[in-house]
C-alpha cells in the first residue's frame with residue numbers, strides 16, 4: 001500500500017520539524033490533498049495512526065483537506081473547477097490548460113506544543 005510509505009515519510013518529516021522547533025507534542029496535522037495527487041484519502045487515514053504509533057505523533061489528529069482540481073486556460077485565462085477527469089476550459093472549451101490546483105499533497109499546517 002503506497003499510502004503507508006507516504007504516511008511514513010510524512011511522519012518523519014514532521015518529526016524533523018518538531019526537533020527543529022523543540023516541540024514535544026502534535027495536536028493536529030492538516031494535510032492538503034489534491035484530488036489528482038494519486039493519494040487515496042481513506043487508506044491514508046488508515047495508515048497514518050499505524051505509522052504514528054510509538055512516535056511523537058502518536059494520538060495526533062489528522063485533518064485532510066481535499067482540494068479541488070482547478071485548471072487555468074492558456075487561451076482565455078479563465079479558471080475552471082473540474083468535475084470530470086477531462087481537463088478542459090469551462091469557458092471556451094480549450095484543452096490548452098494548466099493545472100493550478102489538485103495535484104498537490106503536502107502538510108498545510110501543524111498544531112504543535
Ligand SMILES: [Zn+2]
Pocket residue numbers: 073074075076077078089090091092093094
Ligand atoms: Zn478558455
